[in-house]
Amino acid sequence: MSLxxxxxxxxxxxxxxxxxxxxxxxxxxxTYAEWQYMKGEDxxxxxxxxxxxxxxxxxxxxLDMGCGAAGKSLWYASLGAKRVIGCDxxxxxxxxxxxxxxxxxxxxxxxxxxxxxxxxxxxxxTFDTIIMNDFMEHVSEPEEALLEAMRxxxxxxxxxxxxxxxxxxxxxxxxxxxxxxxxxxxxxxxxLIAAYRELCEGLPDAAExxxxxxxxxxxxxxxxxxxxxxxxxxxKRILKDYExxxxxYAELPLRPQLKPLARFPxxxxxxxRMAVCVxxxxxxxxx
Numbered sequence: 001m002s003l004x005x006x007x008x009x010x011x012x013x014x015x016x017x018x019x020x021x022x023x024x025x026x027x028x029x030x031t032y033a034e035w036q037y038m039k040g041e042d043x044x045x046x047x048x049x050x051x052x053x054x055x056x057x058x059x060x061x062x063l064d065m066g067c068g069a070a071g072k073s074l075w076y077a078s079l080g081a082k083r084v085i086g087c088d089x090x091x092x093x094x095x096x097x098x099x100x101x102x103x104x105x106x107x108x109x110x111x112x113x114x115x116x117x118x119x120x121x122x123x124x125x126t127f128d129t130i131i132m133n134d135f136m137e138h139v140s141e142p143e144e145a146l147l148e149a150m151r152x153x154x155x156x157x158x159x160x161x162x163x164x165x166x167x168x169x170x171x172x173x174x175x176x177x178x179x180x181x182x183x184x185x186x187x188x189x190x191x192l193i194a195a196y197r198e199l200c201e202g203l204p205d206a207a208e209x210x211x212x213x214x215x216x217x218x219x220x221x222x223x224x225x226x227x228x229x230x231x232x233x234x235x236k237r238i239l240k241d242y243e244x245x246x247x248x249y250a251e252l253p254l255r256p257q258l259k260p261l262a263r264f265p266x267x268x269x270x271x272x273r274m275a276v277c278v279x280x281x282x283x284x285x286x287x
Contacts, residue, residue, distance in 0.1 A: 001198070002191065002194060004187050004188070004191035004194070004195070005191060005194050005195045005198060007187075008178060008180065008183060008187060008191065008192070008195035009195060009198070009199065011178070011179060011180030011183065012177075012178065012179050012180070012199070014180070015179040015180050015181065016179065017179055018170065018175040018176070018179050020175055020176040021035035021036070022176045022205065022209065023176060025205075026203065026204060026205065031069070031096065031100070032068065032069040032071070032093075032096065033068075033069035033070060033071040033074070033096050033097060033100040034071060034100070035071060036068060036069060036070070036071025036072045036075075037071035037072065037074055037075050037100070037104075038071070039071070039072065040071065040072040040074075040075025040076065041075070043072055043131075043133050043162065044056065046162045046252065046274055046276045047160065047162075047248075047276060047278065050248045050250075050278070051158075051160070051248070051278060053079050054079075056076070056129050056131075056158075056160065057076050057077075057079040057080060057081045057129065058079060058080035058081065059080065059081070059082050060081050060082060060127075060128035060129045061081070061082050061083045061126065061127050061128050061129075062076055062077075062081045062083065062084045062085070062127065062128065062129045062130070062131065063084075063085050063087065063120075063122075063126075063127045063129070063130045063131070063149075063152060064076065064084065064085065064086045064087065064131045064133070065087050065117050065130060065131065065132050065135050065145065065149065066087070066088055066089075066117060066132065066133070066134070066135035066138060066139065067086035067087060067088050067093075067097070067112070068088055068090070068093055069093045069096045069097050069100070070086035070088070070093065070096075070097035070100070070101070070110070070112055071097075071100065072131075072133060073085075073086035073097070073110060073112075074086075074097075074100060074101055074104055074106050074110060076131070077101075077106045077109050077110050078104070078106065081109060081129075082109070083109055083110075083111075084109060084110045084111075085110075085111055085112075085113060085122075085127075086110065086111070086112045086113070087112075087113050087114075087115060087117060087120060088112070088114060089114065089115070089116060089117070090114070090212070091114050092208070093112070093114075094112045094114055097110075097112040098112055117135075117139055117145040117148060117149075118139075118141050118144040118145050118147075118148050119148070120148055120152060122152055124151055124152065125152070125153070125154045125155065125157075126152050126154070127152050127153055127154060127157055128154055128156075128157045128158075129157060129158060129160065130149050130152065130153055130157065130158075130159045130160070131160050132145075132149065132159065132160065132161040132162070132163070133160075133162055133163075134162070134163055134164070135161075135163065136161055136163040136230055136235065136275075137163045137164060137165070137166065137171070137173075137227055137228060137229075137230040138173075138226060138227060138228065139228065140225075140228060142228065142230065142235075142238060143238055143241075143242075146238065146242070147242075150279075150281065153280075153281050154281065155281045156280075156281070157280075157281060158247070158278055158279070158280060159278070159279040159280075160277075160278055161275075161276070161277040161278070161279070162274050162275065162276045162277070163230060163235075163274065163275055164272075164273060164274055164275075165230060165231050165232045165235075165269055165272055165275060166184075166227070166229045166230055166231050166269070167182075167185070167231065167232075167269030167270045167271075167272070168254075168270075168272070168273065169181030169182050169254070169270075171184060171227070172184035172192065172224060172227060173213070173226055173227050174192065174196055174213065174224075176209065177196060177199035177200055177203075177209075178192070178195060178196065178199065182270065185270075189223060189224055190222075192224065193214055193222050193223075193224065196210070196213060196214065197210060197214075212226055213225075213226045214226075231269055232251065232268065232269055232272060232275055233269070235275060235277075239277075244279060246277050246278060246279055247278045247279060247280050248276075248277070248278040249275075249276070249277045249278075250275075250276045250277075251263075251268065251272045251274075251275055251276070252272065252273045252274040252275075252276060253271055253272060253273060254271050254272070254273045258271050
């Protein structure tokens, strides 16, 4: 075991365990879909003060991009949406999503599709509301996914985006087994992968977790493919490149008392909990 792996594992003894849905599911506490459903209200609360659930869902045709097991999609459906489509590239989520929809009696207004977020099988101007919740930091081609969302959005529709930036304490999305905040800023990618593999040993879903988090490129090199290292700066550059002026944009601090650090240019990437953005229909220029 390398020194880096030992230090990362030591961190798990120093910092408290992070409450994570993968572990809650293994413990029989609740499924991933149930956890997502419970968190639906928290997601919409990101927009509080500017947009509310009644602006986003009742009588709307809704697309939830990168929906996971679609628990939040179903929460949106429960608020009176006309139709909700959950989209994710992970095939195994479909069965869990549709089973939960049937349990909730929402399968008549909800459907799950497994496909790339850059090529969705719908005509232009289909959706009133499109949600990208915890999505922008994962998708491998964020610019193309944004273009696709704009294609699908109705002229008077709105796209709601919220994501934790790469500099977030758990921006590497490995907190299911690694509890040290900002661990990805302290150790190399190679060290994180080695530690993650070791800490997953013995878990019933170890293979699924590892295949989700760790990918291999064409040269056989392992890398953290679950995240694209989306920073606040990169996201704002994408908006600028496509000449998009948000209807609303906010950066929420980790905690209210940390607001000064979340505003200071040299520290904000580390202390912003969530970037929140609302976009309207817009024509894009493609270079």
